[in-house]
Amino acid sequence: MSHATLLALLLPPQSYARNAQPLQIELQAEGRALDVAERDGLQAAAAISPFFAEYTLPDWERVCGLTPPSGAGYQQRLQAVLAKLAATGGLSIPYFQRLASSLGYRIDIVEPQPFRAGINRAGDMLQVADILWVWQVVVHAAQVQAWRFRAGQSTAGEALASFGDPVIETVFRELKPAHTFVYFAFQEG
Structure with a gap:
């Protein structure tokens, strides 16, 4: 009425x-x-809870200090906010592995090392000295996740499908130490 x-x-x-x-x-x-x-x-x-934020999702992202990647859908952005709220903080490899596990991912973290005399030998890969500040996240998945448009969960103007996984990438880039560079590799299986 x-x-x-x-x-x-x-x-x-x-x-x-x-x-x-x-x-x-x-x-x-x-x-x-x-x-x-x-x-x-x-x-x-x-909007008190991010689960039903709808048009206030940008406010939740601002409060959490998140910058969504361009083209990210509503579902992806919401999952990034929820992950940020659940994050407790840490800098260790086990911390990031637990965080990924809580998001439903199985990962390995690889830290490339520079060539060092006395440790490495002829034939080993040469790296620049600054490789110490680079780390790779290998995401093991049955398949690379595809985000498909869904009525009621997506908004007008979103792509019908996007591939890759901006959720884990966004969360890790937001939580990584500022002086490091992280890149992602996706492996099926």
Whole structure:
């Protein structure tokens, strides 16, 4: 029932001509204002949790310090916010492996090492000295995840499908030490 109808029912039955046009116009205007206020209030109440954030998802990303990759869909962005809220912090390889596991991934982390005299030998790969600040995340998956457009979970203007996995990439790039560079390799199986 609309608020305009409810307002009309609140009028004393004998005192007003409920069908009079000026009164009907006033009730419609006031009723629309109350309908909008109710809708906005319900949306604000739902935004308390990121699960029902809808149009307030950018606010959740801002609060979490996340910058979504261009072209990321609503589902991907929501999962990144939820992962950021669940993150407790750490810099170790086991921490990142546990984080990936909590997101549903099995990963290995590879830290390339520079060539060192006395440790390496002829035929070993040469690396630049700054390779110490680079690490690779190998994501083991049955298949590379495809994000498909879904009615009710995606928004207008999103691609019908995107491939790769921006969720784990975004979470790791946000949590990695600032002086390091991380890159991802996806392996099936």
